[in-house]
Amino acid sequence: MEHVDVGQFPSDKTGDDAMTTALLHLEDHYWTESEYLAIGETLERIELFDGSLVVIPTPTGGHQHIVTKLVVALYHVARNAGLHVFPGLGIRLSPGHIRIPDFLITTELNLGERVFDAPVVKLICEVISPSNASADTVQKMRHYANAGIPWYLLIDPRIETFHLLRLDGDRYTEHAKAAPGELLELTEPVVATIDPADLLPPR
Template identity: 30%
Template sequence: MEAAHKLKTYEDLLAIPEDVHAELHAGEIVTQPGSLSDHSRVQRSMSHFIGGPFDDDTDGPDGWWIFTEMDVRFTRHDVTRPDLVGWRRSRLPSPGNLRPIDVVPDWICEVLSPSNARHDRVFKARLYAQHGVPFYWLIDPAERLLEAYVLKDSQWLLAGTWDDTEVARVPPFEAVELALEAVLPAAAHLTFPPCCTRRSATPGSAPACTSSSVPAPARRSASWRPAP
């Protein structure tokens, strides 16, 4: 009789070199190649523009811990390392040197790349919804789009989709305006139709552009229920 498959745990992840991006998805170790330059630039910019006012700046709307690539354990067999992740300090008073962190985050942001887009949109979206992560952002550097989702009744509701021509107040960080042009990497090889102009956006608003060149995520349904 074939031996039962043993599900991996965090202890198995610790045996993997630290410079390898490895996660646990339903007991299976999933590794990813190193980040592309656009991915790293978005991650660094988001850490600055969100982490600055909400974590570093004591004169700003603080009350958060904002980290990059922190191990988060949702179950014994599910551990992810989000590109950016945040906790309200009222729920995580002192992270210290905890590894992994077992407290469910208040906000997660994943930066899409060819190697991880499927996991971020399917497996992780389902996992985060099941465990009650209230806010989930997806950033697509190639299309220069930010999609923001809010969890309601175990469904991901689209709060808004913004491109790099816009300035937005995006939940849960509505206290500051986020200029997407500064966050998303420039791509001179792509052009926008005339209708795409810089304007202020509010949560729930649609991108200004409605032409056929708008990427498909901008037309996503406003309700997204992760598959059971």
């Protein structure tokens, strides 16, 4: 297996611009993790990175369709393996660096917490959004690898392709990929077979 070349994933130039405009330097304030946690629950999904708050763009209905279908598809197999599935939990990749991925498979959690440490995460998934493509295929991929997340499922609705990436050292290697009508076989952290056609929104 070869290491993933992030250039293989289509990326909109506007993705970097979208991330830049989403960085909120309120009065040039450097946000600490304790200040971030003190914000409490919000309607927006807000991440913390390099002392800045990052507001995640509101997902489309198609995006949420995929995440919901993924939860349904993997819920029971995860439970049978003693694991849990969640859409959108706050994950501490390192001190002061908190991301909210689209979907996760985790070990047992204290459900009273708002943010969880990266070691509880066995698989993380991002559904690529046109306005945020570079973040998912370059920036987050690097950060998830650095945090030691074993598996990264990257779903690209634009080309209807699912990429299953496995952590190999400090980088991800493409373990498998599938398009509608093809089967994506998961053997870790759960055993499951997914046909992208079952998860992608109807045309």
